[in-house]
């Protein structure tokens with residue numbers, strides 16, 4: 001069954017018409033496809049077959065419990081960046097021994113919580129963090145399993161706000177300093193140094209930067225081993241881009257070929273931390289047109305979702321395909337409109353001068369590829385309630401996160417807990 005598609009003149013998520021979900025749940029809402037999540041995960045996992053590699057789903061991309069649980073049941077570990085994400089991963093059924101904790105600013109409290117839980121690995125990003133982790137581990141009578149996150153100084157050729165592998169970025173240990181810091185890590189009694197990690201950025205569509213970074217990392221492994229250090233593991237990070245519009249991106253097999261070329265036959269345990277490539281195209285945002293406003297120079301389609309619900313267009317100038325839920329006729333006229341939300345900012349805009357078939361008030365529209373960095377980046381700006389999330393499986397759907405509503409205050413003088 002295809003995941004998101006038109007059938008009988010309307011838009012479906014697997015076997016469920018999106019209009020049916022809208023009628024029961026109200027709009028706007030996020031909707032995820034179990035089948036698409038499963039396909040993405042199993043295809044990536046299969047491509048890595050034979051490389052002694054494990055996938056750690058990057059929970060920052062989508063930390064809905066039902067999404068993490070679906071992936072956990074397929075054998076995913078978790079990449080987390082806060083103790084909150086660690087708790088979510090644990091609650092969704094990922095064992096502590098399959099959790100990697102990344103991030104440039106872990107607090108001592110977070111270190112202690114993760115040590116007590118017994119996670120698989122801390123990706124350490126600076127000498128200061130290494131020494132703090134050593135102290136926290138010793139105070140708990142433990143040794144922290146560590147990979148040093150290296151900044152390989154490679155341009156990922158992605159949006160500047162999500163590029164992480166250049167020397168001017170805040171992430172990782174400069175590759176030239178790595179040998180000295182690895183030696184220090186190996187000497188600290190509270191640290192059990194296992195290997196290296198790197199992550200050069202997100203939404204990469206060109207394999208060349210990966211090749212470049214992997215080669216530098218592979219050379220570093222050899223150099224460290226040459227100095228007598230044990231290097232058992234390399235964490236390759238995440239970052240594989242998806243198609244939002246019509247861009248060519250990196251296939252799982254291109255990626256795994258680059259991995260094999262650089263790390264094959266080195267006796268390493270490899271880790272990958274994909275987020276977007278697993279959930280990005282497994283999710284949509286569904287909204288309803290509130291009003292169509294004809295301006296002097298432009299026409300505006302005003303929908304009930306806004307920048308607080310999906311911030312990517314205004315934050316990164318990101319493109320999300322917009323499709324009417326009622327399938328337009330092949331010969332429907334197309335006009336250019338701005339698709340905007342109700343928030344009091346000009347930046348509350350999903351698309352500028354986008355060619356779309358005619359839309360009128362009450363029509364439903366779908367924003368595609370909204371499964372990654374959608375719901376997780378939403379806020380309650382303008383005191384707009386957070387959206388419900390729905391998981392579809394075959395011809396059934398389940399609300400996996402309820403809507404925050406104002407129901408409790410209608411006609412009353414008390415506020416719901418979320419306010």
Ligand SMILES: Cc1ncc(COP(=O)(O)O)c(C=O)c1O
Pocket residue numbers: 058061079102103199201202203237238239240273274275276277372
């Ligand atoms: C350390 C780390 N790992 C994994 C990811 C997941 O990235 P992506 O969603 O691009 O696969 C990120 C985010 O870019 C990250 O910072």
Ligand SMILES: N[C@@H](CCCC[NH3+])C(=O)O
Pocket residue numbers: 060162202203312316372373
């Ligand atoms: N939030 C970004 C991706 C950030 C990746 C985080 N390491 C996006 O929506 O594209």
